[in-house]
Amino acid sequence: MIDQINELITQNLGPQGGLMIVGLLGVLLILITLPILLQKQEDPLEKLKKQQRAQVSEDGQAAKLRAGSNKKSKLEKYSTFLEPQDAEEFSAVKLKLLQAGYRSKNAVQYYHFSQFALGIVGLIIGGILVILKTNQAGDEGLTTQAMAMWGVGPGAAGYMFPKYWVTRRVDTRKEAIEQGFPDSLDMMLVCVEAGQSLDQSIIRVARELQAGFPDLAWEYELVAHEMKAGKAKEQVLRDMSERCGVQDITSFVTVLIQSQQFGTSIADALRVYASEMRDKRVMRAEEKANKLPTKMTLATMMLTVPPLLVILIGPSIYNISQNLGGV
Known part of the structure; x- marks a missing residue:
């Protein structure tokens, strides 16, 4: 019986069929046992507190709040697995997600869950690819290196994709803030010189920037x-x-703090710093313009030199080949 099953697996999946089935069964067992192992037991003291809050709250609004707290407990059931236990590492991940624009309270949990889920999905896809490639290879089968590449590669790519996405979001958001910051300083300077306080001017600037630079407007609004x-x-x-x-x-924050500590005029500090930011934006644009010819050199050579060589040398090569053929 066992020999027949082994022969059937070898005929359908190749020499490595047994190993692939064992690997897929292992992944399936891991997926089944992980929710059981990671289930967080409810603290009896916390359960008692919830019961006391349930007895105290009687109106509909309190019931709605209790529903929200239950939803929170369900979300944080796997927090020990989805959040770094080191406080410094947790703060670094949270700060990076804030810089990317993900401001949810559970953003760290969603980030690590996406890494875990995409990694598992990638491993499943890798197992399917290994099976397909083994069938295509026939009796020779896949080498160990090819099997590792096709099996583990999609899983590693799925695990690293959220990190790549967050990094790109951070760079995009920083660029958007840098583009809108000089204009915001000019508007803030106008508001301060018109007689408004710094708090009122920040609120006004946040309202004006909402359409063009929403990320910077949100930061000003949160400050207000x-x-x-x-x-x-x-x-x-x-x-x-x-x-x-x-x-x-x-640097702008440092200027405002020093202006407040030393008692100098905020309008003068804003005027000087806004002028510097305008000059810096012009210099940044000139820098990009000066880099452009260097970046275009390789593309120009690849697209211009080969056709030019064909036009100049092609007829000569053709004539030489005809003469040699005639001889």
Whole structure:
């Protein structure tokens, strides 16, 4: 019986068929057992607190809040697996997601879950590809290197894709903030010189930038709300510089903090810094324009030189070949 099954597997899947079936069964068992192993037991003290809150709350709004808290507990059931246990690593991942524009409270969990899920999906796709390639190879079968490449490659690509996506989002968001920052300084300077306070000018600038530069407008809006809530202005500005991750905004925050500490005019500081940011934007555009010829050199050589050689040398080569053929 076992010999017949082994022969059937070898005929359909090739010499490595048994190994592939064992690997797929292992992945299936891992997928089945992971939810059981990662299920987080509810703390009895937390359960007692929930019961007490349920008894106290009687109106519909409290019931709605309880539903939200239950949803939160379901989402955080696998937090020990989906979140880094090291506080420094957790802060670094959260800051990177904030710089990418993902501001949800559970963004870190979603990020690691996407890595895990895409990695598992990639391994399944890799197993299917290995089976197909083995059938195409016939009796020779696949080499160990080819099997590892086709089997593990899609899984590694799926695992690394969220990290690549977040990195690209961070770069795109930083570029958008850098483009809109000089204009925001000009508008803020106009508002301050018109007699508005710094808080009012930030709110006005956030409203005006909403259509053209939504990322920068959101940062200004968050700064205004935090100042209204009573948070220290210096800490609010430093948090903004960390969320943006742009050197221009970090320097701007330093200028505002120093202006506030030394009692100098904010309008004068904004005027000088806005002028510097305009010059820096022009210099950045000139830098990109100067890099363009260098980047076009390789493409120009590849698209121009071969046709030119064919036009110049082609007739001579053709005549030489005809003469040699006639001889």
